Amino acid sequence: MDKSKFSAILLHWHQHENTRVMPWKGIKDPYKIWLSEVILQQTRVDQGWKYYESFIEKYPDILHLANAEDKEVFKLWEGLGYYNRCKNLLHTARFIAENNNGKFPADYDEILALKGVGPYTAAAIASFAFRLPYAVVDGNVFRVLARVFGNSTPVDATEGKALFTSLAQELLDKKNPGLYNQAIMDFGATVCKPALPLCSNCVLQKQCTAFNTGTVNHLPVKEKVLKKKTRWFSFFVFRHNNKTLISKRTGNDIWQNLHEFYLVETDEKPVWSTETVLDVLSSQLNIKKAEVKDISPLISQQLTHQTIKAVFVRVILPEIPASLKKLDWLKDAEIEKLAFPRIINQYLSQP
DNA sequence: AAGACGGGGTA
């Protein structure tokens, strides 16, 4: 592949054949670019689209976001996953509001230093909003470059990341960095797709090493294997006087900053009956008076790296025991304002 | 360098 022709072919394709439309495409407002890029980290465009629109509607500029309450912003992020993105989003909005008078930094290194902004997002903001010559390297770029240049260096290791970043930077059209970055990502997403790429109709077919050697389906190469585990959760839905016990998740675990019911995690599948539940309540929480309303069937949720299997046990407490007094007991109207993991919302939305 | 972090689409 002739490197000097690569960007020209891509830009030509972008101008004449690329019909991909997105609400943030072509805009220059760094706040909106930043927001869209954070939402799209490890997230499909279709999935992030609605979230972007509701964020822009509610927080049209960075000061609106900076002044929002955590609870409200997390509720808007609910369901999108990778919730630390939301935490960092708020942190950065407030940082820019306080330290830079709400003005987004226009320098690559300053942008990269922001929390939640890595090399990809910094290059995207720098090129789209400020026309700076930084090449984006995301999953699309890894795939397109690995195939076109027939490079089987693993993209998920340090060497491969450096190699493809350097190659991307070399190929970047320095006069149109934003346009070029947009082009290669759209190309990767719509033509040079992970599965069933549209090679027969590809403008790079003649120059593509992978196509010419029949290795399209073997590139890019990844070497890391995902380890999966299964976890067993028992959520106790404690009710007392129309209030429910709700806690906020903290610590180094999934769903940080989201809310949940009183959780007991076990190493094996829990086998609950009214009797065993009452035993556990008595021995662990010193609850002597309780009515076990019902025990849900096992509900399963597949995450990327773990399978969650959860049971929900509804318990009516005639009085709040000392062991649970300091926790938050909330009315339904308050609960509706909080963000919950999908598996809990799934349970709550059941008839 | 390796692991952790969600939820959904596709084959």
Place this chain on the structure above:
DNA sequence: TACCCAGTCTT
């Protein structure tokens, strides 16, 4: 089910 998605942060 396995893999991937406009990646980043922590250990």
